[in-house]
Amino acid sequence: MSKKKEILYHIVFWFLFVGLEQLLKSITIHKDLDTTWSILQNLGFILLQLLIFYSNYLIICPKTILNKRWRLLIVAQFGLIVLFPAIRFVYEEIVLFKITGYHNYDMSDLNPLYYIYDNSYYSIRILLFSLVGYFMKYMWNTNTQVTQLILEKKQAELQALKNQLSPHFLFNSLNGFYSDLYDTNPTVATDILKLSEMLRYVTYESENDMVLLKDEVLFLQNYIDLFKRRFDGKVAITFTSPYNTGTWKIPSLLLIHFLENAFKHGITDDYDNPVIIKIKTQAGRLTFTTTNKYRTTQSYDEHGIGYKNISQRLNILYPENHSLNVEQGTQYFNVTLNIPLS
Known part of the structure; x- marks a missing residue:
């Protein structure tokens, strides 16, 4: 879903939500709605709902649902249910009281638990709207990505058949x-x-979308061996990989792009500054790093099509659960990739 379309849907939703709520108030509430207190209270209440909605929609949901952190999501929902009346109390019973001299509740016997309970209808309502809205966006984006991947796979298969x-x-x-x-x-x-x-x-x-890590490591090792053979062994490279890779899996042909770039653009005959390739597994995650010295006249492909394809693939496979850091210094080029192992 594009940003423009998402913003348009939100504008329509809030226009209908606030409009219907104001219409309902004008019908059911038997007191003036044009007093200073009523206007400020109504405005503050709308802004509070916006705050709770987008705190959940933009911050909590992306950090919990995408990573399947369901316990944290539930705890956060209860936190917002308590935060809603807390902010409302400060605004209506303290700030507005100082401005207008009126309270919304009878302060003489107001119980905190009752206040939270009395506001739970509004807090739970707005949280449900935000959750439904986020899940609709998530399903829309997921379906779009799946459709795009299927189309790209079919195109790749067709191209492979033509050239095979x-x-x-x-x-x-x-x-x-x-x-x-x-x-x-x-x-x-x-x-x-x-x-x-x-x-x-x-x-x-x-x-296959996923392959055994040991097979990917063997593929990289064979690539390095043939590269050395091409230059009669006069290649300065250090390749480190885990001895026991178990049954861990990673996306196929994910790492070769960075290895090729290190060989293509890096200085490979300087034994004092060898190309360093490291693969490390720890706590169910893989860290892949490359470090190589390069000639300042060379221009890297890290911001070209290859890098964009890798970034897009990682965003689809591991949304907000991976990191890819590319650092280009005056003499050295470093790449660090961190992804979860399957």
Whole structure:
């Protein structure tokens, strides 16, 4: 849902909500509504409802519902139910009393619990409206994202079919080369086997949304090995990954973009300042970092199409539950990605 459309819906809602409420008051309340106290009380009450509605809609719901923190959501709702009468009491019984000299309640025997109970109808009502509004927005955005992902997947599949050379032919050919060279040139045979594994991984595993972390680590390791082979081993790189990755899963082909960028733009032959690639798992989360020295004349692709695609993918998969920090200093380029493990 676009921001303009969302704002329009909110304007229509508040126009109808406030309009109907004022109409109901004019019919049922048998006292003047044009006195100073009534005007200020009515205005303050509307603003209080706006405050509670948008505190829930803009702050609490996004921080709890998106991350499925249901207990915190329930606690926050009770907090707002108490906050509503607290603010109303201060405004009506203290501020307005000093201005107009009138109270809304009989202060001689006013009980705090009764005051909260008496205001619960208004507080719960406005909270329900905000929850329904947020869930409608959430479902709208989710359906839009799913539709967009399905469309993009179909387009990618169509493009792959147009450009595809039979993977089975390539695998069989590479395996044949591997068999022929295994005895005479085992080093080249090993490289061919790694290339075959990478091709198989890209062709088949990329069709899955999630892959085993150990398979993604192996893919990166094979990529690094072939990169070193291309430059006769004269590559300064440190690659660190967890020894035991268990059955953790991450999105397929998520990390290769940052590795490619480090090799493409970074200085890879400076052994005093090697390219550093680290993968760390802790408390059910993955932290992936790359650090590399770069030439100041180089221009990074981190703000190009590749970076935008990665950011969009992360926002869809982990809304408000991930971090991607890109820091470009005068000599070094650092990327830190943190996502939950599945």
